[in-house]
Amino acid sequence: xxxxxxxxxxxxxxxxxxxxxxxxxxxxxxxxxxxxxxxxxxxxxxxxxxxxxxxxxxxxxxxxxxxxxxxxxxxxxxxxxxxxxxxxxxxxxxxxxxxxxxxxxxxxxxxxxxxxxxxxxxxxxxxxxxxxxxxxxxxxxx
Amino acid sequence: xxxxxxxxxxxxxxxxxxxxxxxxxxxxxxxx
Numbered sequence: 001x002x003x004x005x006x007x008x009x010x011x012x013x014x015x016x017x018x019x020x021x022x023x024x025x026x027x028x029x030x031x032x033x034x035x036x037x038x039x040x041x042x043x044x045x046x047x048x049x050x051x052x053x054x055x056x057x058x059x060x061x062x063x064x065x066x067x068x069x070x071x072x073x074x075x076x077x078x079x080x081x082x083x084x085x086x087x088x089x090x091x092x093x094x095x096x097x098x099x100x101x102x103x104x105x106x107x108x109x110x111x112x113x114x115x116x117x118x119x120x121x122x123x124x125x126x127x128x129x130x131x132x133x134x135x136x137x138x139x140x141x142x
Numbered sequence: 143x144x145x146x147x148x149x150x151x152x153x154x155x156x157x158x159x160x161x162x163x164x165x166x167x168x169x170x171x172x173x174x
Binding site: 056063070078080081082090091092094109111114115116117118119 | 148149151152153154155156157158160161162163164165166167170172173
């Protein structure tokens, strides 16, 4: 089986329902951070079996906020902070602005040896994203 | 951005050598 070096996905955790700005759910690419994160949490073992050797999330929040999210959702993978928008700017990742916040669009990237192999964007159904990623991996690598 | 634009732009792109902070405040180089 081909081993994937890394599976990167990009939630916008600030949407964590409790602090979502007005109209959040109507913004394309915004809603769904918790269902997406929990989907990857619940399919973590399946993704590892499908060849994922590392999985992490990226968002623009600071690492203190992210640590709370990881603990609250019991995520088995780390989140990393792109607070300075370095990754966003380097890849020109799509963003959205709402409530005075600049956030990353919901996206999932599959990497192998540092090269982007596949991009899931837009992610229309965040809760199903992990399942879609696992299915892609099995088709490609299984 | 349309449905396929981001995929077309990024597929086969090398991940940039940027450093992010993990939840423990440790620096992680994405291209390592």
